[in-house]
Amino acid sequence: MEPVNPPNGPSADIGLIGLAVMGQNLVLNMNDHGYQVVVYNRTSARTTEFLNGPARDTNVIGVETIDQLVAALKPPRRIMLMVKAGRPVDETIRLLTPLLDEGDIIIDGGNSYFEDTIRRTEELVRKGLRFIGSGISGGEEGARYGPSIMPGGEVSAWPHVKNILRSIAAKVADGTPCCDWVGSDGAGHYTKMVHNGIEYGDMQVIAEAYHLMRVGAGLSYKEMESVFSEWGNGLLDSYLIEITTDIFAHTSADGTPTLEKILDAAGQKGTGKWTVISSLQLGYPMTLVAEAVYARVVSALHDQRAEASGVLASGVARSGTISGLNKGDFIQAVHDALYASKIVSYAQGFMLLQAAAEEYQWDLDYGRIAQLWREGCIIRAAFLDDITAAFARRPDLPSLLLDEFFVEAIRNALPGWRTTVVAAVESGIPVPAYSSALAFYDAYRSGRLPANLIQAQRDYFGAHTYERIDRPRGEFFHTDWTGTGGPATSGSYSA
Ligand code: 6PG
Numbered sequence: 001m002e003p004v005n006p007p008n009g010p011s012a013d014i015g016l017i018g019l020a021v022m023g024q025n026l027v028l029n030m031n032d033h034g035y036q037v038v039v040y041n042r043t044s045a046r047t048t049e050f051l052n053g054p055a056r057d058t059n060v061i062g063v064e065t066i067d068q069l070v071a072a073l074k075p076p077r078r079i080m081l082m083v084k085a086g087r088p089v090d091e092t093i094r095l096l097t098p099l100l101d102e103g104d105i106i107i108d109g110g111n112s113y114f115e116d117t118i119r120r121t122e123e124l125v126r127k128g129l130r131f132i133g134s135g136i137s138g139g140e141e142g143a144r145y146g147p148s149i150m151p152g153g154e155v156s157a158w159p160h161v162k163n164i165l166r167s168i169a170a171k172v173a174d175g176t177p178c179c180d181w182v183g184s185d186g187a188g189h190y191t192k193m194v195h196n197g198i199e200y201g202d203m204q205v206i207a208e209a210y211h212l213m214r215v216g217a218g219l220s221y222k223e224m225e226s227v228f229s230e231w232g233n234g235l236l237d238s239y240l241i242e243i244t245t246d247i248f249a250h251t252s253a254d255g256t257p258t259l260e261k262i263l264d265a266a267g268q269k270g271t272g273k274w275t276v277i278s279s280l281q282l283g284y285p286m287t288l289v290a291e292a293v294y295a296r297v298v299s300a301l302h303d304q305r306a307e308a309s310g311v312l313a314s315g316v317a318r319s320g321t322i323s324g325l326n327k328g329d330f331i332q333a334v335h336d337a338l339y340a341s342k343i344v345s346y347a348q349g350f351m352l353l354q355a356a357a358e359e360y361q362w363d364l365d366y367g368r369i370a371q372l373w374r375e376g377c378i379i380r381a382a383f384l385d386d387i388t389a390a391f392a393r394r395p396d397l398p399s400l401l402l403d404e405f406f407v408e409a410i411r412n413a414l415p416g417w418r419t420t421v422v423a424a425v426e427s428g429i430p431v432p433a434y435s436s437a438l439a440f441y442d443a444y445r446s447g448r449l450p451a452n453l454i455q456a457q458r459d460y461f462g463a464h465t466y467e468r469i470d471r472p473r474g475e476f477f478h479t480d481w482t483g484t485g486g487p488a489t490s491g492s493y494s495a
Pocket residue numbers: 111136137138139196199267268269270271272377378
């Protein structure tokens with residue numbers, strides 16, 4: 001079969017460029033919802049395979065050139081790019097731009113860096129075109145049957161894509177789609193980036209529970225499956241807990257757990273790292289996600305770890321095993337550590353979104369963002385309803401940790417959380433996410449931290465000046481600590 005089902009004039013509702021698995025599934029999802037989609041892929045063999053395979057007996061049109069794609073679309077043209085983030089997106093836009101008319105819309109549905117989206121929105125608006133940078137989460141399955149969609153960019157494009165995007169999106173229990181306009185230029189891709197950072201954190205807090213239960217308490221895969229299955233019906237009800245339960249249950253042909261055969265070196269495509277970089281730039285703590293990114297990095301130092309495991313002492317009596325705790329109590333403690341750490345991670349994620357909204361002048365609706373993540377995406381979880389409720393109680397909530405529900409949730413989880421971190425440290429099992437979340441929590445609730453000493457040291461060696469507790473903020477002082485310094489001071493600016 002030829003890749004071209006010649007379109008009958010401009011009849012298609014939307015075009016899609018990039019027929020990798022996410023692109024194909026989004027096309028089939030749109031087709032299911034009654035939209036005619038015209039598709040183009042750089043290698044037309046893939047278009048042919050798609051038309052002969054998954055798209056057989058659909059209304060999907062396949063074309064061999066970008067010109068044919070543009071010609072097949074009704075005005076204003078809507079073209080979704082599902083190509084690799086970075087240069088391929090710019091290159092595709094470069095090819096498309098001269099073929100489009102004023103008001104036509106390009107939607108980038110990949111995991112693009114938000115600053116690229118800010119730039120592309122401006123560049124295309126200058127050319128009379130409209131650009132949307134949309135986060136799409138949910139993997140293959142989500143794309144096919146209902147992803148979470150986070151569009152941002154040129155707002156005048158929204159009414160033209162709203163119906164299509166909302167129809168293909170996942171829906172929450174009352175039918176509301178997990179798709180809404182997030183904000184101008186890079187707001188959609190930024191929100192997706194934070195979603196992915198939180199995804200890294202969620203995966204790490206789960207991985208730490210697995211490590212503690214398997215290595216620390218010696219639970220079998222069957223036992224872990226049953227613990228996770230129970231957790232998935234409670235406070236931790238979420239997609240990632242659900243798939244972890246399935247993973248524990250999965251066995252290879254030889255009857256052993258499939259998980260045991262997987263190399264413990266984690267990969268990453270960069271969105272977690274971007275989240276942490278942005279948090280450093282904005283001066284907001286994303287400590288748990290940072291630890292999750294670094295945990296993947298450390299895991300990838302596989303050969304070094306193999307060597308170190310032979311020479312580095314643990315300093316614990318019974319290396320790697322948790323002693324002195326009854327199994328049931330220990331499992332409950334780990335549950336509480338996971339839950340409390342997850343709360344800290346989301347609190348940090350929403351603090352970062354708030355900081356970004358201020359920096360980039362986005363009018364973000366935090367309760368609504370939590371609902372966009374409620375279904376369809378990788379971090380979907382019952383817990384997101386509690387976040388929406390918290391922002392409904394107080395829209396300008398500075399941190400979820402200050403909301404009454406989470407104050408109480410953490411109060412209840414704290415004993416188990418501390419017990420878990422202590423037991424892990426005593427047993428030599430790394431729990432970077434649980435312990436960094438606890439360190440953040442303890443710092444955040446401290447009325448006084450030792451930063452006075454940091455300020456004194458900075459002033460001592462570099463005359464960087466300090467503020468005083470008995471004087472208004474913004475007044476800076478310098479002490480001649482050695483009696484030999486002059487009166488000159490360094491600037492008091494903060495990066
Ligand atoms: C999603 C996911 C997805 C992400 C993968 C891989 O929301 O559907 O976040 O966008 O690309 O999960 O991420 P890493 O390779 O960085 O783990």
